[in-house]
Amino acid sequence: MARINKYKFPKTTIERLSYYFRALDELSKRGIDTISSEALGVKLNVKSSQIRKDLSYFGDFGKRGMGYDVKYLTKELRYILGLDREWPVIVMGAGHFGIAIAQYTMFKKHGFNIVALFDVSEERVGKDVDGIKILHLNELEKFIGENNVEIAIIAVPPNAAQDVTNLLVDAGIKAILNFAPVSLKVEKDVRVLSVDLTTKLEALAYYMSYTRDKLWKVFS
Amino acid sequence: MARINKYKFPKTTIERLSYYFRALDELSKRGIDTISSEALGVKLNVKSSQIRKDLSYFGDFGKRGMGYDVKYLTKELRYILGLDREWPVIVMGAGHFGIAIAQYTMFKKHGFNIVALFDVSEERVGKDVDGIKILHLNELEKFIGENNVEIAIIAVPPNAAQDVTNLLVDAGIKAILNFAPVSLKVEKDVRVLSVDLTTKLEALAYYMSYTRDKLWKVFS
DNA sequence: TAGATTGTTAATCGATTAACAATC
DNA sequence: TAGATTGTTAATCGATTAACAATC
Numbered sequence: 001m002a003r004i005n006k007y008k009f010p011k012t013t014i015e016r017l018s019y020y021f022r023a024l025d026e027l028s029k030r031g032i033d034t035i036s037s038e039a040l041g042v043k044l045n046v047k048s049s050q051i052r053k054d055l056s057y058f059g060d061f062g063k064r065g066m067g068y069d070v071k072y073l074t075k076e077l078r079y080i081l082g083l084d085r086e087w088p089v090i091v092m093g094a095g096h097f098g099i100a101i102a103q104y105t106m107f108k109k110h111g112f113n114i115v116a117l118f119d120v121s122e123e124r125v126g127k128d129v130d131g132i133k134i135l136h137l138n139e140l141e142k143f144i145g146e147n148n149v150e151i152a153i154i155a156v157p158p159n160a161a162q163d164v165t166n167l168l169v170d171a172g173i174k175a176i177l178n179f180a181p182v183s184l185k186v187e188k189d190v191r192v193l194s195v196d197l198t199t200k201l202e203a204l205a206y207y208m209s210y211t212r213d214k215l216w217k218v219f220s
Numbered sequence: 221m222a223r224i225n226k227y228k229f230p231k232t233t234i235e236r237l238s239y240y241f242r243a244l245d246e247l248s249k250r251g252i253d254t255i256s257s258e259a260l261g262v263k264l265n266v267k268s269s270q271i272r273k274d275l276s277y278f279g280d281f282g283k284r285g286m287g288y289d290v291k292y293l294t295k296e297l298r299y300i301l302g303l304d305r306e307w308p309v310i311v312m313g314a315g316h317f318g319i320a321i322a323q324y325t326m327f328k329k330h331g332f333n334i335v336a337l338f339d340v341s342e343e344r345v346g347k348d349v350d351g352i353k354i355l356h357l358n359e360l361e362k363f364i365g366e367n368n369v370e371i372a373i374i375a376v377p378p379n380a381a382q383d384v385t386n387l388l389v390d391a392g393i394k395a396i397l398n399f400a401p402v403s404l405k406v407e408k409d410v411r412v413l414s415v416d417l418t419t420k421l422e423a424l425a426y427y428m429s430y431t432r433d434k435l436w437k438v439f440s
Numbered sequence: 441t442a443g444a445t446t447g448t449t450a451a452t453c454g455a456t457t458a459a460c461a462a463t464c
Numbered sequence: 465t466a467g468a469t470t471g472t473t474a475a476t477c478g479a480t481t482a483a484c485a486a487t488c
């Protein structure tokens with residue numbers, strides 16, 4: 001059983017659990033019912049001790065000598081990750097990126113339902129994307145209240161991102177996935193994860209420059 | 221001057237340099253010509269010693285007692301990050317996501333030019349997105365060779381990602397930004413950075429579950 | 441029982457931060 | 465010169481990995 005009240009763990013653990021969950025879910029569908037940390041590690045390119053340690057923060061899920069029951073561990077991970085329910089999610093900004101996110105099928109598959117997009121452009125407001133309405137920003141607070149939305153995705157231009165964030169926080173949003181290339185300031189109990197696409201490309205460009213000029217040792 | 225042949229540094233340093241660069245570039249445009257690591261740190265929410273350490277891997281850019289010359293440091297960082305040139309980039313997959321990426325204006329602004337999209341769907345091939353052509357996958361090798369493309373972005377469905385990766389590697393691509401939620405295997409000298417959007421949302425869902433049930437200590 | 445594999449401890453590795461001598 | 469701020473060293477903190485006793 002998932003254990004209560006265990007102590008701190010690395011920030012990277014949760015994202016790995018998400019990987020484990022996906023792999024196990026797939027194994028489960030393929031009819032495989034037991035797997036060792038060693039075998040799972042080979043499949044995912046992760047050390048077996050890493051897997052065992054990550055799991056150990058949440059409970060004892062395996063059987064010594066036997067490995068892990070795939071169905072059981074999948075169920076426990078689903079619970080731990082909060083995927084045993086559906087999450088309504090809103091997208092701020094109905095530009096190309098916001099629309100692509102609204103249409104991203106993987107999200108729905110994992111229980112994240114995009115329930116509305118928000119924008120301020122006359123042109124966009126009122127339209128819909130695969131049945132998801134584009135609403136005006138001034139309907140935000142009402143919508144969040146009525147639909148119990150706790151998670152928002154920000155896909156607006158950088159200069160609007162902080163303002164939109166403030167509106168979200170005031171309206172009661174608890175978690176934000178931010179795609180705008182700015183570092184957002186929020187109250188203590190709101191969680192923000194930022195994904196900066198340009199920075200990722202720049203890291204690759206750095207690597208290419210390195211290859212080009214043989215100047216620096218790099219990346220581990 | 222940017223220093224030659226310094227030793228290993230944390231994997232996180234390059235992404236931070238990218239942040240510093242962006243902030244400095246902006247300061248430079250605002251006409252500010254000197255800044256201390258302390259002031260920059262406050263602005264970016266980073267410790268001043270972190271900034272000085274990150275920079276120290278590449279050279280001595282500051283003046284004791286004075287801080288850093290904004291224009292000069294910007295120029296050096298641009299060089300270090302390989303942003304003193306333009307990079308042709310291709311996008312694999314012309315679905316919603318691939319198209320959104322092709323239209324993402326931030327990329328061009330930082331010197332990354334999307335020069336083509338690739339797909340296999342009859343329906344998509346031949347069309348264009350803001351003047352960027354959608355080509356058939358069988359033109360990949362020829363295109364890469366003729367246009368000296370070294371960076372590719374993967375925006376295809378998960379089950380196609382590894383195959384596409386293999387084609388890219390065979391065609392001579394050196395760096396890949398991967399949006400498919402799978403862990404890609406590549407030859408040693410090809411650099412892959414993966415961004416898994418679902419995993420990010422799942423990390424947020426975990427946090428919300430924690431809030432909901434008060435079960436676990438979390439996130440530092 | 442013998443073999444396999446867990447969960448956990450301890451060792452290692454890596455990254456951040458504080459502190460300060462060097463120096464503009 | 466006196467004050468400010470760098471670049472760097474050393475201390476701290478955090479994450480990964482190896483090793484192994486516990487046990488199925």
